[in-house]
Amino acid sequence: MPDNDEIDQKEHSQRAALLELIPNAVLAYDGNRDAFYVNTLAAQWFGIEPTTDPIQRSTLALTVSTVTDPSPLEAEDTPWQRAWNGHEVQGLEVVLNVGEQDPRFVLCHSNNIANTYKSTSIVLITMIDISTINADYQALLSDRAQMRSIIEVMHAGTWQWNLQTGATSINERWAQIGGYSLEELSPITVDTWSRFTHPDDVKESRHLLSEHLAGRTSHYSSVFRMRHKDGHWVWVQSRGRVYQWDAQGKPLWMAGTNIDVSNVRAAEEDARATQANMQALIDASSDVAIIATDIDGLITVFNTGAEKLLGYSKEEIVGKLSPAAFHLEAEVIARGQELSEAEGREITGFDVFIHAARHHETETRQWTYVRKSGEHRLVSLVVSAIRDGNENITGFLGMAVDETAQHEAEEQALLAAQRFAGAFSSAAVGMALVSLEGRWMEVNDALCEMLGYTRDELLVTDFQTLTHPEDLQNDLDLLNRLLRDEISNYAMEKRYYKKNGELIQAKLWVAIVRNRHGTPIHFVSQIQNITEEYLAKKALESSEARLRGLFDLSPVGISLMDYKTGKQIEANDALVAPTGYTHEEFMALSDRELTPREYAPLMNNAIEQLRTIGRFTPFEKEYIRKDGTRYPILAQGIMMRDPSGREVVWSLAENISERRRLDQIKNEFVSTVSHELRTPLTSISGALSLIVSGVLGEVNEEVCAMLKIAAKSSARLSALVNDLLDMDKLLAGKMELKIEKVELLPLLEEAVNGMAAFAHTNGVELVHSEDTPLQIQTDGTRLIQVLTNLLSNACKHSQRGAKVELHHVAGPDDSVIISVIDHGQGIPKAFRARIFQKFAQADGSDSSDKKGTGLGLAICKELIERMGGVIGYESHEGQGSHFWIRLPRARTQRSKENEKPVVLHVEDDVDFAKLVSLQISNWVSMDLATDLATANRKIRENHYDLILLDLFLPDGSGETLWESLHLAQADVPIIILSGHEVPRRLANNVAAVLIKDETTIQRIISTLQHIFEMGDK
């Protein structure tokens, strides 16, 4: 007999094997309620190690809950406790929650098995894992509940159809959709559907059904029309699917719902129609760009206006691009930064455009669009969100209006305004805006300055107050015409009063500004101060008037002629009256027609002079009167250009009839006087000569001495009268010279012989040693007169016993130089300036017997120059004088044009002279004299066109050279080139003064050029 333990052990093993044999998880009690046995599967589910030993319940880390409630069950309610307690556990579903494992759905059953050995029973609890089944089931339950709720919410009708038997069931709602009750439709068959369905829709619905039954669609869905009980059609959406198939896989059961979609359908129809209309509207709008996007920014609508604005076609954009494609990136970034700062989070990209729209704001902003061509357009863009019925955003809508043109116009207007304002304030002329009443509305600085007011002072006055009363009416008349639109603007000259009372002459321009309706608003005035011009013009007018007066009243005939045509342009009365013609007749005649033919050579000469030097020197001619008689005139003229550039000749024609008559009277008077003087003089001196000569017998010695004085004085008186008459004739051009080729020596001898007695009387020795025969061109008689004069002077100014020398030499340039040299006191400085003047006398205190007429040297100079010669002198006070004459040996014509000008440089600094010479020798013939003596000789022997003179020379001052040259050859220009300051007396009487230290060679050259050019003219 086995002991109890042995038996227990055996039972224990059998139980364990038995438990393991059960394919489900098993838990068993064996007489002890606090411990139970589990098989391996159960141990696994309970999260413990498999064991054959009893498990203490308290050691289980396990909670149990119901399927519907996750909270742990009380220990008494667990399936195994309920089974122990003797309750039958059948199909109890619980959830095992073990540690981290997924909750396990478990279906529990219990069995009480009697223990044959012990009088106790074994309680077995089997657990089946239904987690998977449970999930499906739960889903089904949930689906069913959901379906039910959906069906209820949707007000759906339901249907079930057995495809094999054709048995069909529907619910109440199904019938209601058609306006029936369920009873009214009974019995329900599969044809019930087809009976109520619109014939047009049956075919389509059957097709959709067969597609589903063939397994090609997951479910059947069809919209069709059902006839309502009252006759109208109801749109129904029917959805369903096969949910059970037979053993052969053929569809068995199908179920579904029917929904009345008439309202939806109508709403859809409405929406479709509205959308169509909208689309048409959107498409048709070419002025407004309409762009819609989906929620992500992809463009869905791009209308014609957008195409036009952006240059892209719809096809290029829609579904492909986002609006960022045609925005200026920089603007988007900048706006993004603005928004980011305001919102405190980053907003970029498409969000920048729609940020406001998202928040139920319709935003209007200006943006720059970049066209496909790259061109920028300024747009005003309105962005709003598109929302569905539930206020969910489904997209965005943008509408853009091109404002570029408007913006440009605005900018232009602004610019114009700014420009006007700028021009207004900175204008150099006065400018003002003037109200219709004449008040200054705005004035610029120039006007304030012009009128002497400050701006504020000016703005409280009006133009009427400031206008000179005499000018006001005219101004107001014009202003009124402007207001009446008769003129668009006006200009006038008027006078304004300045603040200080002064009058200014101004030029005023006025225009009117009108609004778009043509109503005048104000005037714009521009005021220019022309006082100076006005005064200048007045002065000019008055000077013109004066000149015109001179022209009209001049006793000298004045005419203006066209140089080219010789036609008279103007002639004054003094010119016209003596001719006997009327003014009109005179103007029709040319100067040539008025002039006798024999004057043609003189006229031609005058024209040639006009052409070459721009003027003609006075010459006498005659005019022929209307009656054929003639009268003499002195004509002279100058050529000018009138403002049009025409060459005109102003000529003066002095009627010299009267002068001629006076000349005649004078000549007769002179002849008479000379006759009347000479006759008594002749008899006085003749009578005395006869007595003194002893022809009439011996005279008492004392008486004779007195008579001799009388004879001498009468001789002087005769000489004076003769000289006077000579001078008169010379100056009047009446002395006729017979210039011919003559032998010089006989003339000189005759002069010496003639003076011999006089020389003897003065105790002077006349020396003329040379005997070189020379021929010269001269008037012999007049040359003797000159030499006699010079010799006589020399004798008079010599000491007794002194020599007076007469030399002659052949000079260069085919000339002869004749010198008269004395060794007297020389010419006093004070006298030199007047030496060749008429009635010049060296010294009033001189003894009376040396006195001459004071005309001698003046006559000499005049005669020598008329004979084509030059007279000059050198004199050193206390050392005598040297007078010289240079005469041509033959009649030579100097052809100046082909020759370089000849310049004598009087300069002791040879290096400096060379420097100057080098610079100008290509166009000037330079001659150098390094001391006064050489200079004097050279001047005596040669003709120079110009003298460059240094004043400080080794043998004296250049001033003496200037003095003699200035007096004897005034037409030879002298330039003083000195190292020191030049006395004013000299400076005023030379062509130029240059100080060596302050000048340059270039300056010397330009001075020379200037002088020669002047000379040529």
Place this chain on the structure above:
Amino acid sequence: MRRLQRIVHVEDDDSIRAVAKVALERVGNFTLLSCASGAEALEKTEQFAPDMILLDVMMPGLDGPTTLKKLKEAMDLTEVAIVFMTAKVQSTEIEYYKSIGACNVVLKPFDVMTLSEQLGQYWTEFNGE
């Protein structure tokens, strides 16, 4: 050639006439008929039968040229040398006097001591041609 001996001097100025008379008679040893006017000359010249007539140009009443003209009308002067005396020196005038029959001109003021010699020279020229 006969010698110059008889000269008629026609001169309105008394003092000139007197000086000339001394100069010509005493210095030149000529036989002189002095007339105070052209009229007097017309009256006495033919009877005097001069070799030369010295005529002042400017005289009141009959002037020199007119006197000459009337003398020529009154007598044959082909053998008589005619000399004018004048203060005017223009050569044109000298030519003029020659054209009306003068052989030369004496310019005033004349030198009393050389006047006779000058007339002698003119006489030689007159006869030489």
